[in-house]
Amino acid sequence: MYRTTPCWFKCVVMYMCTAMRKWLVEVKYELRQFVICIYIYGFMM
Secondary structure (H helix, E strand, O other): OOOOHHHHHHHHHHHHHHHHHHHHHHHHHHHHHHHHHHHHHHHHO
């Protein structure tokens, strides 16, 4: 049990890191779009 734990734990950590990175990239893109929209809206007003 103890000997097999690091293997799947490493897999889970890798998967979570990949998912978080993908999520962060998407959120960063969404935030950039949001900021651009607010900037344009403020500029129009």
